Amino acid sequence: MRMDPLQTAIVDAGPTHLRVRGYDVLELMTQGTFTDMIFLLHHTRPPTPVERRLIDAILIGGADHGPGAPSCAAARLAASGNRQSPSAAIAAGVLTIGDEHGGAGSACMELIAEGIERSRRDGITFARAAAALVDEARAAKSRLPGFGHRMHSVIDPRVDVLFTLAKDSGLAGDGIGMARALEQAIAQRIKPIPLNIDGALAAILHDLGFPPLFGKLIFIVSRVAGISAEVLEEYTREKPMRITFPVAYDGAPPRRSET
Amino acid sequence: MRMDPLQTAIVDAGPTHLRVRGYDVLELMTQGTFTDMIFLLHHTRPPTPVERRLIDAILIGGADHGPGAPSCAAARLAASGNRQSPSAAIAAGVLTIGDEHGGAGSACMELIAEGIERSRRDGITFARAAAALVDEARAAKSRLPGFGHRMHSVIDPRVDVLFTLAKDSGLAGDGIGMARALEQAIAQRIKPIPLNIDGALAAILHDLGFPPLFGKLIFIVSRVAGISAEVLEEYTREKPMRITFPVAYDGAPPRRSET
């Protein structure tokens, strides 16, 4: 029977060759870094040294924030109950990643793109475009993705590192400009809510030419390294079924079926 | 209510610091590579330059082998039916990874460790220890993990690259020695079945001091980069529900319930 082939512009794999975006993987294996490969897989070319530095910083910064994060906690729970498959535990961790946990990068990239587009289209400054976006979010009572973090009420030190790297590299572009404009507008119109790690990477990834969805994907690729390490620790150091939870019931009192 | 804390020796995260295995993550962000972080998370120290080169080669070599591999095909299927969550698609891809697909590295690391242990314990050569293991697997009709590949009947070129890198780096140790001994024993006693990519990385990872489980984990960390890129392509280039399968029914003929 027939089925349509799975078409791809990413990988060309044959019995004697393996190329990604046209580049020879064997050559990359001897000279490149995994970060080059991650860039190449999601872009159309390898990174420049400056771009590689920024992507490395983002990947390192997001890899692990401790076992209390939903991603690592869920992976440990799965490793606690199901010790037949480390991939099952890693997948359970990946599944906790969404708009609320580590996935705000994508939404922030869309917000940044929208602000830049408005500035161009309406011939207004970044500051005014950012103010408009903040007012709209406030009116709609919606959160501004990429700002605020439940654990770092004042500042996440990783954000400064990322922005310093971006500035030093000469890469600072419209994405970073709009992110800063949004941060200022939020401080003036609501209260100071610092850009978080998702917002910082959103600004940089915009300036590197990645599509918004990559904001989520790079966090997943990064965090899988940490999830994997925590699964290894759970398998080798802890007993199965060791994680128990306090529970409280507040539903209906005992009652009898009428049947 | 109380619950036992999730203990870890990997990450120390506080409001003002973030350390992995005691090393400052902020410093790593400005100077290290993602490969350093992956090494550090699963080991107890950062890699040397030679170790970094080998891990980079393994991570690059396993990242993507085309959308026909179960991992990428399953991720695309999930992205085809469920476009609300890229993490769901990536998790579906991860879940296909087991002993049969990309997970042979761990089993091969155990085999290599067993061979080396026998050689030491019984005072025999690697060749004799390998021959014994091959004979036992043959008698038990079990496969030898790390040897053979469904797509590369002759040779996977990535294997040579890995071994050349290992040799050039001066890192070639007992792991690689035992892997080669096993390959030779298989050729003499069964038929030539070349070491595959899982076997090559198993040999190297053994020599770098990683535990057997890391053989599976590094493949997952590596392949998630490729799965992620294929999910991005599926989301941005293809329509939902575009993947259909030919199906054949060969079960019971139509019959009526007797109730």
Next chain:
Amino acid sequence: MRMDPLQTAIVDAGPTHLRVRGYDVLELMTQGTFTDMIFLLHHTRPPTPVERRLIDAILIGGADHGPGAPSCAAARLAASGNRQSPSAAIAAGVLTIGDEHGGAGSACMELIAEGIERSRRDGITFARAAAALVDEARAAKSRLPGFGHRMHSVIDPRVDVLFTLAKDSGLAGDGIGMARALEQAIAQRIKPIPLNIDGALAAILHDLGFPPLFGKLIFIVSRVAGISAEVLEEYTREKPMRITFPVAYDGAPPRRSET
């Protein structure tokens, strides 16, 4: 250390008792059906006999539509590559379920609720409210969830069974009324696109008082039965790694890195 307990109004489990929504699970085990339990878990009371009949029909109708569906195909792919964990294969199948595959029930429940609300609020007939919704979807070029199916261009016979059951049971309410009004409005204003299984269950579930999210959840609960059976067949009848895909590369030609 402290953590907030996981609160729930569903289950009260103790060393000597187990109650769901206040009802004794031991008693249910001797007298009830699994469908009663599914209803009770997602509602606040057990079903009446007529409600049980409808939920059974929905659960039976959605359980399995063949291995070509993304849910079952992805589960088989995972079982093909990872034979260490049946739960990994079932999870891979579940992950393909979203708005595009079997998840339209929820969106259709929201559409139906919106139509009924408009009719009430604006004092217009269901027909007029439905016509407005269809026109708006058309203008926005968005699909109407619950209508159309890639495999049944004319009619899905399961839809008639569900509606006949609903009519015979005397349960037909506003949900079914609005679903039929939408179907008619689509036929008049676009082209005849029959209500599919998701749409039928959306109408019935609305009339039974379930929240919109249950439209997705009941499909998952139902389909897991089929996925599980297909995983059992894959494990017991097929060899690992037997599923291969045709692939086509249409990306950049071979090129050399400039580094």
Next chain:
Amino acid sequence: MRMDPLQTAIVDAGPTHLRVRGYDVLELMTQGTFTDMIFLLHHTRPPTPVERRLIDAILIGGADHGPGAPSCAAARLAASGNRQSPSAAIAAGVLTIGDEHGGAGSACMELIAEGIERSRRDGITFARAAAALVDEARAAKSRLPGFGHRMHSVIDPRVDVLFTLAKDSGLAGDGIGMARALEQAIAQRIKPIPLNIDGALAAILHDLGFPPLFGKLIFIVSRVAGISAEVLEEYTREKPMRITFPVAYDGAPPRRSET
């Protein structure tokens, strides 16, 4: 391009018909129960009334044991971080199910089958065969699957319900006989460790003619109903990212990279 079709003996789906194991699904929708469908999907025929009662009891008994169980806790964690996809949360819950959590049914079915086989082969009583198995497990320091539960140190009341149902139904066969023999042998040779819910269902499922793998699968099918309900509650009653964990670091002290 060509690919082998996905063959199946379970479902025959066409544009005008849908049959499972040869039985008309439309007819089942009007007359059967979801439990009939679950039985039919995993067996080759529908259940008798007595068999249906037992399967219903197993499915009801395993559906939900509170949010503290790894399956439900992991699903809630995923729903807490990723609110884009209920199927992602349900999958995360499913992934925690393995030999250690709810998956012991399969292993216990294998143990029971081994005991019965020995009794027949060696012409010894069930008591002697059970004693031998218990002694071997004790010597190997391995656990006996299907016995003991972390929350019910004395007795799980669901076990009695299942066995009473099995006895009343006249279905009590070799499976139940061997399970009781094992329980007695454990009490005499180690200490009283009551049969748990996994062991009870293993005994019954053996007597109903299901393969060992079904011991895991029926628990997953059953538990998905509870996971789904807990995900619904988490989505509709709780805020995103509300679940936090106490964490303790006990790794290396702060140190500086030498690079």
